[in-house]
Amino acid sequence: MQTVIEHPGTVEEAVGAPPARVELDPRQIERVVLPSKTLTSVERVGVYQGMYLLRMVEALASDYPAVAHWMGEERFEKLVSRYVQAHPSVHYSLNRLGDHLPEFIRRSKGVRKKEFLGDLARLELAVTEVFDAPQSPAWPAEEVARIPEAAWEMAVMKPIEAFRLAAFGYPVNAYLQSVKEDRHDYPEIRRKPSWVAIYRKDYEVWRLDLTKPAYEFLRALSRGRPFGKAVAEAAGRLQGAAGDRLFRWLRDWVAEGIFQGIDASTSR
Amino acid sequence: MSVAPQGSSFYFGFEILEFGLKPAASGPGANRWGFPDLGIGVGLRTVHYAHILEKWPLVDFFEILSENYMETGGRPLRVLDQVVERYPIVMHGVSMSIGSSDPLDREYLQKLKALAARTRALWVSDHLCWTGVSGRNTHDLLPMPLTEEALAHVVSRVKTVSEILERPLMLENASTYAEFAASSMSEWEFFGRLMEEADCGMLLDVNNVYVSAYNHGFDPKGYLDAIPPERVSQYHLAGHTNKGTHIIDTHNDHVIDAVWDLYRRSVARTGNVSTLLEWDADIPAFDVVHAEALKARAHRAEENTVALAAS
Numbered sequence: 001m002q003t004v005i006e007h008p009g010t011v012e013e014a015v016g017a018p019p020a021r022v023e024l025d026p027r028q029i030e031r032v033v034l035p036s037k038t039l040t041s042v043e044r045v046g047v048y049q050g051m052y053l054l055r056m057v058e059a060l061a062s063d064y065p066a067v068a069h070w071m072g073e074e075r076f077e078k079l080v081s082r083y084v085q086a087h088p089s090v091h092y093s094l095n096r097l098g099d100h101l102p103e104f105i106r107r108s109k110g111v112r113k114k115e116f117l118g119d120l121a122r123l124e125l126a127v128t129e130v131f132d133a134p135q136s137p138a139w140p141a142e143e144v145a146r147i148p149e150a151a152w153e154m155a156v157m158k159p160i161e162a163f164r165l166a167a168f169g170y171p172v173n174a175y176l177q178s179v180k181e182d183r184h185d186y187p188e189i190r191r192k193p194s195w196v197a198i199y200r201k202d203y204e205v206w207r208l209d210l211t212k213p214a215y216e217f218l219r220a221l222s223r224g225r226p227f228g229k230a231v232a233e234a235a236g237r238l239q240g241a242a243g244d245r246l247f248r249w250l251r252d253w254v255a256e257g258i259f260q261g262i263d264a265s266t267s268r
Numbered sequence: 269m270s271v272a273p274q275g276s277s278f279y280f281g282f283e284i285l286e287f288g289l290k291p292a293a294s295g296p297g298a299n300r301w302g303f304p305d306l307g308i309g310v311g312l313r314t315v316h317y318a319h320i321l322e323k324w325p326l327v328d329f330f331e332i333l334s335e336n337y338m339e340t341g342g343r344p345l346r347v348l349d350q351v352v353e354r355y356p357i358v359m360h361g362v363s364m365s366i367g368s369s370d371p372l373d374r375e376y377l378q379k380l381k382a383l384a385a386r387t388r389a390l391w392v393s394d395h396l397c398w399t400g401v402s403g404r405n406t407h408d409l410l411p412m413p414l415t416e417e418a419l420a421h422v423v424s425r426v427k428t429v430s431e432i433l434e435r436p437l438m439l440e441n442a443s444t445y446a447e448f449a450a451s452s453m454s455e456w457e458f459f460g461r462l463m464e465e466a467d468c469g470m471l472l473d474v475n476n477v478y479v480s481a482y483n484h485g486f487d488p489k490g491y492l493d494a495i496p497p498e499r500v501s502q503y504h505l506a507g508h509t510n511k512g513t514h515i516i517d518t519h520n521d522h523v524i525d526a527v528w529d530l531y532r533r534s535v536a537r538t539g540n541v542s543t544l545l546e547w548d549a550d551i552p553a554f555d556v557v558h559a560e561a562l563k564a565r566a567h568r569a570e571e572n573t574v575a576l577a578a579s
Contacts, residue, residue, distance in 0.1 A: 005406055034447045037485060038513035047445040047514065048408060055407055089405040092363035092376045093339040134341035162342065203343040 001033075004045055006088060008053070008081045011046030053077070056084045059094040064101060064124045066172075066179040067117060079111070095132060098125065116189050119168040123176060123207075126164040126198045130205050133162035138201075138257030151264035153228035157221045160260045162200035165219055169193060173207050201257045208256070213237050214249050218258075221250075299541065300469060300498045301436060303391060306356050306542035310554075310561045313547075317347050319554040327355060327558060331544050332387065334361035338379045352387050358502065358542070359389040360471070363405060366425050366439065367398035367412045377432045384433065391501055393438035393471040396422070396459065409442040414451035414458045419465075426466035438501045440471035443479040443508075443517035455480070456494040463499045470495060472538075473504035474531045475523065479515045488530055497538040505531060505564060506546040520549035522560055531564065532571045540568055 003023060007014030015026040024032060026042075033041040057080045061068040068076045087100045102121035105111060138160060147155065171194045174187045195215035197208040210218065213234060220230035235242040253259065307328030312320075319325070330351055337348050351357070361380065365373075384392050397409040412418055429437050439462070441455065453461075463470060472495060481488035507521030523531075523545070535541070545561035 001410065002401055002404065002406060005408070005410075006404075031449055034449050036447075036483060036514070041446075044446040044514075047516070048406075048410065051408060051516075052406055059407075089400075089407060090403050092373060092405060093335045094407055095339045131342050132340040135346070200342060203346050 001045065001048075005049045005052045006084070007049065008085055011042055011049045014049055015042055015045070053081055053084075056080050056089075056097065060098050060101065063095075063098045063128050064121060066124055066176045067101075067105075067121050069179045070113075070117060070120065070175070079105075079108075082108070095128070098128070101125065113189055115191075116170045116172070119170045120172045120175060122166060123168065123172045123196065123198070126166055126196075127176075127205050127207070130162045130164055130198050130200050133160075133200065135200075135203075136160045136162070136260045139254060139259045139261050141251075141254050143262075144251075144254060147262065147264045153226065155227040155262050155264040156224050157227065157259050158224075158261045158263070159222040159258055160199065162205075163222065163258055164198040165196075165215065165222060166198065167193065167195050167215060172196075173209055176207070197253075197258065199256065199258050206256070213245075217246060217249060218253065222258075298498065298539070299501055301391075301501070303469075303501050303542070305540045306358070306390070308561050308565050309358070309542065309544040310557055311360075311544065311546055311548070312348070312351060313551055314344070315551050316554040316557070317343075321347065321350065323554075324354060325554065325558060329356040329358060329390075329542065329544075331358045331360050334359045334380055334383060334392070335363050337387075338376075338383055348387065357387045357389050358544075359384055359387065359392045360440075361392070361394040362407070362409065363399055364394035364429065365397070365399040365405070366394060366429065366437075367396065367410075367418065367422055368401055369398075369421075370401050370403065372425060372428060374432070377429060381433050384435070391438050391469075392433060392435060393440055393502065395442045396439045396462070397442045411442070411444040411446055411448070412458075413448040414453050414455060416452060419453075419458060419461060422462055423466040426462070426468045430466070430468065436468055437466075438469040438471045440473050440504060441476050441480070443473075443476040443483075443515075445483055445514060445516075447484055454486070454491075454494075456491045460494060460496060463496065469499050469501040471502045471504060472500045472534065473506070474534060475504065475506040475508060475527050476517060478524075478527050478530060479508050479517050482510075482515045489533060492530060492534045493537070495534075495537075500534075500538045500541050503531065503534070503541055503543040503564075504546055505543065505561075506548075518549055519546045523563070528563070528567055532567050535568055535571045536575060540572070543568070 003019045004011065004014040007017055014020060015029060030041045033045055035041045036044060057077050060080050061076065071079060083101060083104050086104060089097050102118055102125055105114060105121050106118040108114065111117060169191055170189065171187050171192050173194060173196045178186045195210040195212060197210055197218060199206055216237065217230060217234040220233060231246055234246055238245060309329035309331055310327060312330040312332045332348065337345055363376065380392065395409045396412060398412065399408060399410060400406045426437050441459065459470060462468065477488045477491050481491065505523050505527065506517065506519045507523055509516045509518040509520065543564045545557065547557045551557065
């Protein structure tokens with residue numbers, strides 16, 4: 001029955017397909033599932049089969065609203081149909097159903113603007129991951145002043161659990177924002193690198209556009225690069241008053257609650 | 269004050285006065301475990317979070333979909349923690365897959381137990397169904413073959429689940445759209461024997477009885493009359509979609525009069541039991557959902573008056 005329910009075609013195709021035929025000759029189906037006064041046995045199983053794909057589409061459209069918007073209803077449903085054939089749900093929660101969608105899009109053939117769509121899916125997956133990530137207390141901004149100056153060189157900063165950092169080949173954050181705001185001034189889908197920090201603050205998910213140097217600096221810090229080295233490397237990539245910019249970025253990120261703490265022990 | 273179940277190996281320790289609840293009535297209307305009548309509740313749904321947090325509406329209790337809070341550390345859990353402080357909570361799941369031939373998911377059950385502790389849930393329910401085999405989850409409530417073999421299988425699993433959760437399991441009758449030729453008993457007979465042999469309870473969904481009766485051509489009144497009243501811990505009510513040839517349990521509309529009639533018939537047997545309205549698609553404003561739920565209170569009162577007059 002499950003084989004039929006998960007089949008992407010019509011219910012008649014499903015009961016006649018090889019995986020189902022191995023279990024049951026379609027001519028024998030009435031010997032397993034009773035017909036009702038109004039529906040044949042196949043039609044009754046078809047009620048479940050028809051609802052399966054709708055449920056999967058609804059779940060993935062909820063997690064990937066911008067991907068669904070870009071593709072349109074029909075193409076998105078076809079994508080989902082192929083996706084759940086390759087990655088059926090194996091978890092008790094539908095929250096995890098879409099975990100492989102960005103990679104699936106990246107590997108798919110015949111998907112229009114595949115690289116853009118893959119980037120968009122990566123961003124939306126990051127949003128759902130951040131939405132559901134465990135809560136961790138943010139490092140209070142006033143704590144910054146309490147770190148001894150000598151400890152900063154080797155200090156290691158720890159981001160909150162609800163934090164992701166991503167680089168894209170397309171301006172997907174702008175596209176997602178226009179979809180969320182139901183605007184119609186979508187950015188032109190042209191290659192243009194973009195960098196985004198996705199994090200949760202006060203139980204809301206935020207998406208912060210970054211410049212490339214800011215992204216690289218934040219990536220180094222969030223990956224545990226000692227503060228002194230991260231600053232030196234970032235300063236080397238910047239021109240002019242690098243110290244001021246790095247300090248301003250750091251101050252803003254701490255104020256946004258992106259870090260949960262800092263290991264400033266001098267024994268490192 | 270705590271309520272101890274009578275003649276049960278389970279102990280719940282409900283702090284029911286915390287919410288000003290009354291313990292379950294004794295006598296013919298009392299349920300097997302002394303579960304309190306929580307009154308009339310509604311499902312806690314995301315689209316209503318803002319309204320609930322702002323208005324703190326007068327709702328007797330909330331029911332949560334367990335799986336919606338088991339895989340998140342974000343806003344849903346934060347909202348739930350706040351709701352738990354103000355309302356009684358019961359938990360209702362859709363992924364236990366008690367009828368599946370796959371092994372029970374122990375990690376799932378441990379998380380379910382932890383959530384029940386966190387929410388101080390008064391009881392935990394799921395469905396008599398299977399949701400998938402071979403490690404897959406169709407996220408649907410698929411029908412069981414109602415056979416002796418299936419009964420023995422489910423009895424054994426319910427006992428295991430109850431031991432893990434350290435509380436009795438309540439199972440809901442799902443709406444079904446197909447029947448198996450191999451079935452050797454009716455659903456109400458299956459439920460009656462299951463509850464007796466596994467010592468579990470029933471979340472009686474009156475709309476589902478109506479839907480399945482329509483789809484399979486049995487008498488819904490006969491179904492309700494066959495359910496042991498002391499095993500009913502909660503009622504569900506909902507709207508559905510009638511396709512002519514069959515009915516789909518869509519939870520997207522008001523409860524129809526025929527279902528209200530069945531509800532009253534069942535309440536006459538069970539006495540007042542916690543009742544919840546489900547509205548899960550095309551969800552209207554909270555007040556609309558709550559007003560629909562509160563119709564149950566009027567139906568209960570009317571039925572109580574009839575019973576009193578008859579006595």
